[in-house]
Amino acid sequence: MIYIRAGVFAEGRTDDDFLCQLLDRLLDVLAADLFPGNYMVAESEDIDAPRGTSGGRAEKIAAAIHERWEECTLFVIHADGAGDPAEVRRRQVDPGIVAARELRKDRKIAAAACIPVREIEAWMLADREVFRALGVADAQLPRDPERELDPKLTLRRLLAEARLRIPPENLYHFFGGRVRLEALGVLPAFCAFRDELTLALRDLAASP
Template identity: 80%
Template sequence: MIYIRAGLFAEGRTDYEFLCPLLGRLLDDLAAELFPGNHMIGESVGIDAPRGTTGGRAQKIAAAIHERWDECTLFVIHADGAGDPAEVRRRQVDPGMMAARALRKDREIVAVACIPVREMEAWMLPDPEVFRALGGAEVRCPREPERESDPKLTLRRLLAETKLRSRPEDLYRFFGEKIRLDALRSLPAFCTFRDELTGALRHLAASP
């Protein structure tokens, strides 16, 4: 039996709200395909460096992973791509993974990057059904959400079309729980993340 529980290090509160439930659903979907009948998924948990941690983002990622080592079997490091995901990974994600591995040389750390092209809100835009579930209104989602120059603004506009009274910030978890994985597969950055996560699960299964 393969036990999978992800620890997520994200940029902000709404990123945790959206990504934690989405991550749990995605892991279950991938594990069912890779290890049918032979896996257990624990609830994904947001992680952060302990209060008082010194240093930059890399040290905080390392401290957060070290703090939750006994609870999680893999770690996901999120950063918004700001139009250049490869550079953001080089500057903001890879150094944290390296610092975490240097801190725990006695154990193998399985970690993956989660980097949308610009902002995480783009991953909330490809599925008109999730907007319909909010209030029954039809909205026209962008054809290529990750090419939106301001995904937050696009999200607010679409939510306004549903005539909901809820603040957008209060709906991130709903999107994480309801957005269809099939719709997300239209996004190149999500597919990159999904492929990296698949590789991480295979690696976990092969580890002693």
């Protein structure tokens, strides 16, 4: 039996809210294909470095993984791409995963990078059905959310135009639980994340 519980190291609380909900569904779909009848997906958890951890983001990623090693079986490291996902990965994500593996040389760490082109909010703009579920039937969503220069601003504008009484920051959990995976499947950054997560699950299954 493959036990799957993702620890999510994200840039902020709203990113955590969205990604943890999205991951629970995505992991179930991927695991059903990889390990039919032989897996269990537990609720994803946001993780962070213990208070007082010194160093930069790499050290904080490593400390967060080390801290939650007994609870989580794979780790997702999120960073907004800011228009250059490859560079962000090189500077912010990969060094943290390498540092974590240095701390846990006795075990293989299953990890995946989640790096949208600019911001995670672009993924929230991919599915008109979520807006309809909020009562916004005619939301003018961008044709290519990942080309939006400021997806967070676009999202806030659309929600403000709908005159919803719920603050935007309280809706990330809602979007993460409802945005359709097939709608996200047209976004290259999401596809890259999905493929890397698949490899991480294979690593997890291969671990002793």
